[in-house]
Amino acid sequence: MAENYYYSIASGSSGNCGLYMADGTAILIDLGVSLRRITTALKALSLTLEDISAVVLTHEHIDHVKGLPMFLKKAKAPVFATRGTAEAFEEKNPEYADRLNIFDSGERFWVRDVDVVPFPTPHDAAESTGYIFEHGGSRFGFATDLGFVPRDAAELLRGCEMVVLESNHDPHMLQAGPYPYSLKMRVAGPSGHLSNPDCAVFAADLVKSGTRTLVLAHLSEKNNMPELARQQTLSALRGLPACEVLVAPKEHMEHPVSFGEEKLCSLSG
Ligand SMILES: [Zn+2]
Ligand SMILES: [Zn+2]
Structure with a gap:
């Protein structure tokens, strides 16, 4: 088993959770599915909740924090969030007040x-946030x-070896799809x-800056299809240096995606 990898446990409108592993430091990004699903996925990697070093949250929407109350009840690892995210979560879950570790956005x-x-x-x-993880000269973006x-x-994400990037919807499917008008506007809007197509354009920018692996994530179930998302990004990468493009499935990935030394070995071998 590779020591440096990313493993998507759940991705999409109904729940999000990913595992970043770097030389034994295990960070879960969001806990948007039941704790049972998370522990089952960890078990497939021979890991338990005891092995988790920390959890970082992107924001308080339910598809990112569904398993958080149970995690706070059962696990010991610290959970990090921005003040806005922590307060929004605590407002709905007052019994878990002061359990989150707050950081200042940008710090x-x-x-x-x-x-x-x-x-x-x-x-x-x-107060939503994305993340860069740096370890041993390798940068991972989320x-x-x-x-x-x-x-x-964009500036921070450029130069990351691996990036997990949202490819949420196909604009035509969204427009023709079942969402009410106000929700369509919300999804397609600047917030x-x-x-x-937005993902594809930025993906090309990333690959020019040295990104070798892209994991397309948070695909809409109703307004996207994995192959459509993947093809759109692949076509934007034509003529650029080689980059592996994967789609994070709704359920957990079949295999972790390695980066760093292991990645180089798997490419040459
Ligand atoms: Zn959200
Ligand atoms: Zn979400």
């Missing part, structure tokens, strides 16, 4: 030997639930979700 912090760099994302939540890619976020 980096450490989880063991991983340098965590949060950055604000434009989304209709209290950006979902954002209406567009702001300049500062909504990144569309396939």
Whole structure:
């Protein structure tokens, strides 16, 4: 089993949770499915909740915090969130007040030997954030639930070896789809979700800056199809340096996606 990898446990409108692993430091990004689903996925990697070093939250929407109350009840690892996210969660779950570790948006912090760099994302939540994780000269970026890619976020994400990037919807499917008009406007708006074409344009930018693996994430169940999202990004990458493009499935991934030394070995072998 590779020591440096990303493993998507759940992705999409109905729940989000990912595991970043770097030399034994295990960070869960969001807990948007039941704790049972998370522990089952961890078990497939021979991990338990005891192995988790920390949890970081992107924002308080239910598809990102569904399993959080149970996690706070059962697990010991610290959970990090922006003040806005923490307060919004606590308002709905007063019994868990003061249980989250608050960081200032834009202020980096450490989880063991991983340098965590949060950055604000434009989304209709209290204080949503994306993340860069730096470890041993390798940078990993995570950006979902954002209406567009702001300049500062783009700057941080460039140069990341692996990036998990939202490819939420196909604009035509969204327009023709079952959502009420107001929700369509919300999803497509600047505080909504990144569309396939938006994702593709930024993906090309990332690959030019050295990104070798892209994981397309948070796909809408009603307004997207995995192959459509993947093809749109692949076509934007034509003629650019090689980059692996994967789609995070709704359920957990079949295999973790490695980065760093392991990645180089798997590419050459
Ligand atoms: Zn959201
Ligand atoms: Zn979401």
